[in-house]
Amino acid sequence: MRSSLQDDVPTVVYEPEGIGWDRPGKHHYQVAFPLDGSWGYSLVPLTVINGRRGSSDDNVLVVGGTHGNEWEGQVAVKRLCNDLDPDQLAGRIVLIPQLSESACAANSRWSPLDGVNMNRAFPGDPAGSISYRIAHFVTSSIFPVVRVVIDIHSGGRDTRFPLVASFHPVENIPQRREMADVARLFDTPFVMIYSSDMASGLLTDEAEAAGKITIGTEFGYGESVDRRGVQHGYEGVRNVLRHYGLLAGAVARIEPERTTPTRFIEAATLDGYIAAPSDGIWEPLIDPGDDILAGQIVGRLHDFSSQAASPTPIRAPRDGVVLMLHLPAMTTKGQTLFSVGHEVPF
Missing domain, CATH: 3.40.630.10 (Zn peptidases)
Known part of the structure; x- marks a missing residue:
């Protein structure tokens, strides 16, 4: 109709x-x-x-x-x-x-x-x-x-x-x-x-x-x-x-x-999607599309309940390329902070 x-x-x-x-x-x-x-x-x-x-x-x-x-x-x-x-x-x-x-x-x-x-x-x-x-x-x-x-x-x-x-x-x-x-x-x-x-x-x-x-x-x-x-x-x-x-x-x-x-x-595997270990304020230190190295600090998670508390460093699990970054500053435990992939031939 x-x-x-x-x-x-x-x-x-x-x-x-x-x-x-x-x-x-x-x-x-x-x-x-x-x-x-x-x-x-x-x-x-x-x-x-x-x-x-x-x-x-x-x-x-x-x-x-x-x-x-x-x-x-x-x-x-x-x-x-x-x-x-x-x-x-x-x-x-x-x-x-x-x-x-x-x-x-x-x-x-x-x-x-x-x-x-x-x-x-x-x-x-x-x-x-x-x-x-x-x-x-x-x-x-x-x-x-x-x-x-x-x-x-x-x-x-x-x-x-x-x-x-x-x-x-x-x-x-x-x-x-x-x-x-x-x-x-x-x-x-x-x-x-x-x-x-x-x-x-x-x-x-x-x-x-x-x-x-x-x-x-x-x-x-x-x-x-x-x-x-x-x-x-x-x-x-x-x-x-x-x-x-x-x-x-x-x-x-x-x-x-x-x-x-x-x-x-x-x-292609879930271990390339890195979750926030706790609530906090997310401070990325890299940009989407950047090449990163294993162990590199790609961002910091801040706890503002104490100004004396050191931020938690978030490190790259492997060499690769950053495909995604969490955008908002305020972050909850378990949210994906970034993803990393590796280059493949096509």
Whole structure:
């Protein structure tokens, strides 16, 4: 069932069957998910573009706003919704600028409607709360009509990363190699190959398990809109479309002034994610992307209950590259203060 609206505003759809997955041209939708406990909807924005230059087996999904307080992906994907021209495209591109629409409206990592982190809700549940129902819609209705999945993240209020594209160390070697090739298209200083064991229910985990060529990113921090992060998200997706022949033209450098090649850094085991031994105030002494040595003091944890107390030094467990730093000063016992990975060939 579909409501009849003007052509220049999104069409509200109440069932997945109302989406024209094969309809030529560009079409904007708002997918209505009934609220739990009241008569209303969360309207998730979705744009489907079917290029007029022909079909493709390498159709692409691009998602922003899986976490509502990570804005670079939301801005980049919204720009793509406006800028991509179906007359210049082949194949299908599906764009979701705000997957957890309610979390985005609240500038929150969690949906205020059910308290759920969307990136812990996959594969979803058609009978679950609203975040689980949205996740189920993605896995059951969108994954089957695409081959490539891009989920654009940033650090929000909790973490700082260098600019990275990312994927997990999947066991399927051809899939892993193709994901490495696609990750390079974002022209970031680093590609992060990270552990799935830190959390379950990730969109990217589910897409990888479904055999999709899946890329995540970390493109900013501090609940801001980082200029470079938006650039890498927007231009990186356009490079992906060029790579698969959905958009004409050659793959382009995004940061031509950077002379160093992209480094692949793997942090695939939990011992590379260093937890705070106690509550305290975190003082990092290094930056994301820095090379560090085993035993090096990478930060200090301060106890202000006594001005005479010496800070606790936090040391690197091994040589490697810093992939993530805890951002807020105030830290609780068990929070990850930093992660360290090692360079791998690709």
